Amino acid sequence: MANETHGISVGIERCDNEFYMTFVAIGKLTHEDYEYMVPMLEAAIAGVDRPEINVLADISQLEGWELRAAWDDLKIGIEHGKAFKKIAIVGEGKLQQWMAKIADWFTPYDAKFFESKKQARDWLND
Numbered sequence: 001m002a003n004e005t006h007g008i009s010v011g012i013e014r015c016d017n018e019f020y021m022t023f024v025a026i027g028k029l030t031h032e033d034y035e036y037m038v039p040m041l042e043a044a045i046a047g048v049d050r051p052e053i054n055v056l057a058d059i060s061q062l063e064g065w066e067l068r069a070a071w072d073d074l075k076i077g078i079e080h081g082k083a084f085k086k087i088a089i090v091g092e093g094k095l096q097q098w099m100a101k102i103a104d105w106f107t108p109y110d111a112k113f114f115e116s117k118k119q120a121r122d123w124l125n126d
Helices: 033-048 067-082 094-106 118-125
Strands: 005-013 016-031 053-065 086-092 110-114
Touching: 005 033, 005 118, 016 033, 033 067, 053 067, 053 094, 053 118, 067 086, 086 094, 086 118, 094 110, 110 118
Parallel strands: 016 053, 053 086, 086 110
Antiparallel strands: 005 016
16 A cells, blocks of 8 residues: 555745745645644634635645545635635646636635746735
């Protein structure tokens, strides 16, 4: 049996005077990955009265979701979408670009696809 790396890391980055919540998704995400990540996200949002969070999401190493994990991702958008102001999605390929466009259509925040982190940060700073 091969070991396959997968998961979500959550962090905070700073660029000049702007802070970003960062997500890096690796491999094929599972429901268990979301069970670890969601409490961290909720704890970060809980301390802010009216959060307007900019997010830098790196999905360049994402290979997809298990069905239940895709449902978990949708629930995050529904339950916490108003906390996010902008989400810059860094990835590669037409499929990931299409996923970013779908996110922009069905969520209350602005989502845009980029092929570089610099372009993504520049857009978040506007």
